[in-house]
Amino acid sequence: MLSIQNISFSYNNTPVLNQLSLDIIPGEHLSIIGASGCGKSTLLKLIYGLLTPSDGNLYWNEKKLLGPDFNIVPGEDDMKYLAQDFGLMPFITASENIGKYLSNFYPIKKKKRIFELLEMVGMAEYANVKAQFLSGGQQQRIALAQVLAQEPKVLLLDEPFSHIDNFQKNTLRRDLFHHLKSSKITCLVATHDATDALSFADNVLVLKDGKKIAYNTPKELYLNPGSTYTASLFGDVNTIDAQLFFPDRKGFLWIYPHQLKVKEDSKLRVKVLDNYFSGNGYLIKGISKGKILFFLHHTSIPSGSETGLCLNR
Numbered sequence: 571m572l573s574i575q576n577i578s579f580s581y582n583n584t585p586v587l588n589q590l591s592l593d594i595i596p597g598e599h600l601s602i603i604g605a606s607g608c609g610k611s612t613l614l615k616l617i618y619g620l621l622t623p624s625d626g627n628l629y630w631n632e633k634k635l636l637g638p639d640f641n642i643v644p645g646e647d648d649m650k651y652l653a654q655d656f657g658l659m660p661f662i663t664a665s666e667n668i669g670k671y672l673s674n675f676y677p678i679k680k681k682k683r684i685f686e687l688l689e690m691v692g693m694a695e696y697a698n699v700k701a702q703f704l705s706g707g708q709q710q711r712i713a714l715a716q717v718l719a720q721e722p723k724v725l726l727l728d729e730p731f732s733h734i735d736n737f738q739k740n741t742l743r744r745d746l747f748h749h750l751k752s753s754k755i756t757c758l759v760a761t762h763d764a765t766d767a768l769s770f771a772d773n774v775l776v777l778k779d780g781k782k783i784a785y786n787t788p789k790e791l792y793l794n795p796g797s798t799y800t801a802s803l804f805g806d807v808n809t810i811d812a813q814l815f816f817p818d819r820k821g822f823l824w825i826y827p828h829q830l831k832v833k834e835d836s837k838l839r840v841k842v843l844d845n846y847f848s849g850n851g852y853l854i855k856g857i858s859k860g861k862i863l864f865f866l867h868h869t870s871i872p873s874g875s876e877t878g879l880c881l882n883r
């Protein structure tokens with residue numbers, strides 16, 4: 571188990587992480603989400619041992635992780651960390667970058683493993699191309715293959731698909747996360763992409779200003795985000811007075827655009843401000859009693875017109 575126990579961290583006396591605790595069981599896939607600068611990358615660097623916590627402890631299977639103040643070569647043996655800047659060697663080929671840390675003792679086995687990994691990241695045809703001639707997305711895929719090559723027990727991925735186009739990203743992450751699950755590799759992913767968290771994580775950790783503000787399964791967190799901050803990490807969201815739909819309820823509801831639908835005679839009145847084509851319909855921006863609301867509709871609605879909204883159950 572990976573155990574994060576009450577860790578805090580500051581860069582030059584500026585606090586970045588604040589008393590964070592979490593246990594991650596072997597084989598678990600955790601997504602770490604939060605606004606830019608909330609401390610996601612810093613947390614991964616602390617776990618991998620590139621930084622030392624100013625307070626608290628980290629354990630991997632009862633072994634205390636000591637960080638760079640105690641290890642001559644930073645980085646834990648059982649772990650691999652893929653940083654946002656990939657770290658490939660530019661003057662050697664894609665294959666050589668992947669095979670860099672693999673043993674030369676069994677050359678046929680090594681070649682096979684490199685090929686398998688190139689296939690997994692959809693880069694077989696670039697095997698002999700030097701890294702410096704690959705695009706950003708291609709380099710990111712080779713860097714992913716490189717961290718997988720040594721079969722780590724824990725994989726720490728920082729925005730692993732940020733440079734990869736949607737089409738390839740969808741295929742790649744399905745294949746990658748399937749591979750990690752079947753190989754029982756524990757995986758922590760810092761991400762801004764809601765799909766990484768919703769579709770592929772077992773649990774999601776939400777950070778805000780270096781603090782853990784929510785932790786749950788993706789489904790539970792999506793349906794009951796508990797704050798506008800958490801809900802908005804999954805996309806556009808409306809914060810609506812609960813009494814508007816449920817007279818007995820107090821507080822707010824977090825309603826995603828697809829959870830509202832047009833009902834002309836509904837008492838929630840909205841004036842349409844803008845329409846955004848979204849493929850299978852329109853995302854519509856409206857205003858109701860001075861508050862911006864987003865909802866979906868199968869056609870556009872003229873700006874300036876008024877309509878009613880109700881819950882889409």
Ligand SMILES: Nc1ncnc2c1ncn2[C@@H]1O[C@H](COP(=O)(O)OP(=O)(O)OP(=O)(O)O)[C@@H](O)[C@H]1O
Nearest residue numbers: 581582586604605606607608609610611612613760
């Ligand atoms: N080497 C550093 N020296 C000083 N401050 C740093 C350093 N690295 C990061 N920070 C600051 O620490 C805070 C957390 O940074 P971090 O990179 O962990 O955030 P993040 O959540 O991963 O952001 P993003 O989503 O934009 O990658 C930010 O305010 C950042 O400016």
